[in-house]
Amino acid sequence: MKYVVLIYGNPESRTAWEGMSEEQRAAGLAYYQRLNDDLDASGERIVSERLAGVSLTKQVSVRSGETIATDGPFAEVKEFLAGFYLLECESLDRAIEIAARIPEAQFSTVEVRPVMGLYGDEM
Template identity: 75%
Template sequence: MKYVVLIYGNPDSRAAWEGMSDDQRAAGLAHYRRLNDELDASGERIVSERLAFPELAKRVSGGITTDGPFAEAKEFLAGFYLLDCDIEDRALEIAAKLPEASFGAVEVRPVMGLAGPEL
């Protein structure tokens, strides 16, 4: 079953990241590299990406393109993992390993696919 892990940021988490020393940021990125290596070795990671800040988003609607940000919320989608796990509990276990799970918000959702849910 495929699951998407949505990683959310907010102004506080953004400020915390920007306030880190170079060594602290390097350690944080190394954590993600180790997790990615672990998930690649197990075959569970399909893809993961960090997303640009909402200010760099563009929206196309009715043939008109406008600049972001668009949501009137403090939280923003900061990145994602697309996983292929045998059971939901494994996807939740992986999500809990993300630093944002301890100080931000991480959401796990089953991927429906075009044919509908794989339930």
């Protein structure tokens, strides 16, 4: 079964990252590389990506056939989508186990959501 793991950042997680020394940041990135390697070895990671900051976000809507693209969120953002994993796991419990290994889970929210089938059927 496929699960998407959505990693949210917040001011606390940004402050923690920005307050780290270069060595601590390198260790954090190395941790993510080990996590990715572990999930690749088990065949559970389909893809994972870090997302650009909210300042580069565009919101798109279509009204009366016109496409409107505006700069990122206008309201103050308390949490923002920072990255994601797309996993193939045997169970929701396993996806939650993996999500708990993501460092942001200590500061913010990491959401696990089943991926719906092609025709909208929940898997």
